[in-house]
Amino acid sequence: MSAILMDGKALSAKVRGKILEETHRLEQTGVRPGLAVILVGEDPASQVYVRNKEKACVECGFYSEKYVLPAETTQDELLGLVDELNHNERIHGILCQLPLPKQISEEAVIAAIDPKKDVDAFHPSNVGRIMIGDYDFLPCTPAGVMELLDEYGIDPKGKRCVVIGRSNIVGKPMSMLLLHRHGTVTICHSRTENLAEICREADILVAAVGRANFVTPDMVKPGAAVIDVGMNRVDGKLCGDVDPAVAEVAGYMTPVPGGVGPMTITMLMKNTLKAAQK
Numbered sequence: 001m002s003a004i005l006m007d008g009k010a011l012s013a014k015v016r017g018k019i020l021e022e023t024h025r026l027e028q029t030g031v032r033p034g035l036a037v038i039l040v041g042e043d044p045a046s047q048v049y050v051r052n053k054e055k056a057c058v059e060c061g062f063y064s065e066k067y068v069l070p071a072e073t074t075q076d077e078l079l080g081l082v083d084e085l086n087h088n089e090r091i092h093g094i095l096c097q098l099p100l101p102k103q104i105s106e107e108a109v110i111a112a113i114d115p116k117k118d119v120d121a122f123h124p125s126n127v128g129r130i131m132i133g134d135y136d137f138l139p140c141t142p143a144g145v146m147e148l149l150d151e152y153g154i155d156p157k158g159k160r161c162v163v164i165g166r167s168n169i170v171g172k173p174m175s176m177l178l179l180h181r182h183g184t185v186t187i188c189h190s191r192t193e194n195l196a197e198i199c200r201e202a203d204i205l206v207a208a209v210g211r212a213n214f215v216t217p218d219m220v221k222p223g224a225a226v227i228d229v230g231m232n233r234v235d236g237k238l239c240g241d242v243d244p245a246v247a248e249v250a251g252y253m254t255p256v257p258g259g260v261g262p263m264t265i266t267m268l269m270k271n272t273l274k275a276a277q278k
């Protein structure tokens with residue numbers, strides 16, 4: 001068996017085209033969606049992601065502002081900028097690229113963003129709303145995974161879903177979105193016993209561990225959909241959490257690059273459009 005590759009680049013192009021149409025419609029009412037992206041420091045991977053977010057804004061017809069602050073920026077300085085942007089009428093969405101330098105508390109910065117402009121959906125009030133299924137914004141990576149599953153006709157309803165990873169950004173919200181769609185969800189992590197055995201039960205397996213080639217063919221049920229959220233650099237080469245040899249066992253698989261990554265940014269655009277429409 002050779003898995004069907006789930007093309008996040010192609011789906012992104014399609015969704016961004018629809019967002020651009022919506023932007024034109026919204027502009028007739030005098031509103032142009034505006035996104036502010038804040039980058040603190042010079043992490044090369046973060047620089048790439050921020051650049052890709054700016055490009056996506058252009059593709060979707062959005063107004064955007066980028067703030068690049070030095071690595072020594074204090075928490076108070078960053079909170080000052082967030083406060084300004086909270087009150088800026090041209091800006092509907094604000095995000096701070098993570099990770100932040102260690103002198104800054106990510107929790108404090110996330111909590112300072114106006115929840116109505118929190119297009120990452122990281123603010124505690126937005127996280128709480130996702131838990132109870134009454135939300136405006138979905139977190140971008142898990143939302144991108146759900147769109148990919150829908151595009152390929154993979155319905156989590158009644159299915160065994162296993163998420164490896166319990167981060168606030170991916171693992172926890174991912175399991176919640178699968179649960180909202182009636183999946184039977186198991187969250188695994190570094191202390192899980194019998195991990196391979198649990199993974200082998202999954203019809204939908206989501207890997208968000210941050211370890212290159214962690215998921216091997218023996219951990220996958222034949223025909224399963226395997227979603228790779230990993231973004232690891234090994235000897236300068238980008239690779240996911242899933243060993244490419246898994247393609248011989250899985251029914252569907254997301255590539256890295258070109259799978260979940262582009263969808264993450266597309267979902268950010270979707271949230272920014274929604275914030276502007278409100």
Ligand SMILES: Nc1nc2c(c(=O)[nH]1)N[C@@H](CN(C=O)c1ccc(C(=O)N[C@@H](CCC(=O)O)C(=O)O)cc1)CN2
Pocket residue numbers: 045048049052095096097098099120140141169231238256257258259260261262263264265
């Ligand atoms: N404020 C946020 N910080 C971070 C988030 C986030 O959603 N909000 N997620 C990740 C980084 N991330 C978005 O910010 C992100 C990572 C990767 C990609 C992507 O398109 N990857 C490409 C490959 C790009 C490359 O060559 O490096 C792909 O998979 O095809 C997009 C967004 C942590 N921080």
Ligand SMILES: [Mg+2]
Pocket residue numbers: 100101102103104105106
């Ligand atoms: Mg920190």
